[in-house]
Amino acid sequence: YTPYGEHFLFSCGMEVVLADGQVLRTGMGAMPNSNTWQVFKWGYGPTLDGIFTQSSFGIVTKLGLWLMPAPPAYKPFVVRYPEHADIAKAIDTIRPLRIAQIIPNAGTVSNALWELAVINRRADLYPQAEPIPDTTVLDLAKKHGVGAWNVYTALYGTEETIAAHWKIVTAAFKASGGTVLTQEDVGPDDPLFNYRRDVMRGDLTMREFGLYNWRGGGGSMWFSPVSQARGSETLKQMGLARRVLDKFGIDYVGLFVIGWRDMHHIIDILYDRGQPEAMAKARRCYDELLDDFAREGYGVYRTNIDFMAKVAKLYGPVKAKVNRRIKRALDPNGILAPGKSGIHG
Structure with a gap:
């Protein structure tokens, strides 16, 4: 979630043990005594x-x-939007700021749930079994001081550059109907702001694991389709x-991670692992999501081992x-992880 959030982009040089025992060093590392292995990616060929x-x-x-x-x-900072449909305005506001590197990091846009x-815990907010209705979600969001959508991102640099970019950022988000808030606005003890603040500066936090208490039982499958960074998408x-x-x-329960021109749409299918019927339902749900999104040209960039093939x-x-x-x-x-990512010899 930092400006180096595109992890593969900021990797440089691998050492790989092949199935026959040979050791391959990629890029400049293939050359004996190389002193540029971790500074230049490409090498020769x-x-x-x-x-x-x-x-x-x-x-x-x-x-x-790197x-x-x-x-x-x-x-x-966080930008809160009051309505479910405001996600489109939020994304269309962020995209040019990301492309211009005014906002340099992979920020997130999380929904109220x-x-x-x-x-x-879900039972404390809405004990009924059916999905929480949209109107109830908005009521809960207002009660707990969050938006229907919540943009978490940050500015990095010198005090002077941040001051200049802050004027641009606040003007853009306010024009789109968002409410821009900093640490000073939310106070020092806001757990939602603080865990995003920490991860965007590279600190480790387990706060997000609270998701797995939502229904109890700790069950979770992330369905993660990729799309263009467009509000209509x-x-x-x-x-x-x-x-x-x-x-x-x-x-x-979803959020979007905003790249330069892409979005990762993280949909967390939360269920109770102690209930076999809940596990089976979650699996069928994931399977159907894969099919429906694929028909529209959307692929996932990660999956669990049951769905690799x-x-x-x-x-x-x-x-x-x-x-x-x-x-x-x-x-x-075929001795190395047969079937990984659906690949067989």
Whole structure:
């Protein structure tokens, strides 16, 4: 969630143990005695790092990571929007600020139920079994001081650059109907603001694990489709998601992670692992979400082990064939994590 939030972009150089025991060092690391392995990604010839991500072509034993120096100044803030449909205005406001790097980090836009689920149990807010109605969600949001949608992001740099960018950012968000709040506005003890403040400066926090107490039992599956960073796309994906979630009686607990031009839509399917019927329902829900989103051209960028083969199939036969050929070339006996990411030899 920092300006270095696109993790693969800020990696540089891998050491990989291949199935036959050879050790491959990618990029500049392939050259003996290289002193530029972790500063220049590409080296000479084809760049191989990508084939060792989300695959089983080798065992990555080293990975170079670029670290972000602490900036002279840091200003986290939240922008709250009052209505469900305001997500479109929020995204269309953020996108040009992200592309221009005025907002440099991978901020998040979380809905009211995500905010409430982090610090509350569902039974204490809405004991009925059916999905919480939209009007009730808005009532709960107002009662607990959160927005229907909540944009968490930050400015980084010198005091002077932050002051200049702050004028641009506040003008843009206010023009879109958002309420801009800083630490001074929410106070020092706001748990929702504080955990976002911490993660956006690279600190570790377990606060978000409160989500898994929402229904009790700790069950969770993240359904994570990617889309363009456009307001119209958020509304379309929300509609797709809600139709399936409502069918299975599951609350829409979601947020968007905003890249430069893309969004990761994180839908947390929360259930009680102690109830077999709840687990089965969550699995069917996830399966149907995959199908419905794929029909509209949306793919997920991550999944759990039960759905690796299905997700790989959704990405088409040519990609699957190429992956299989690489697997057979590098691991002909299939000894490294067979089936990982739906890839078999």
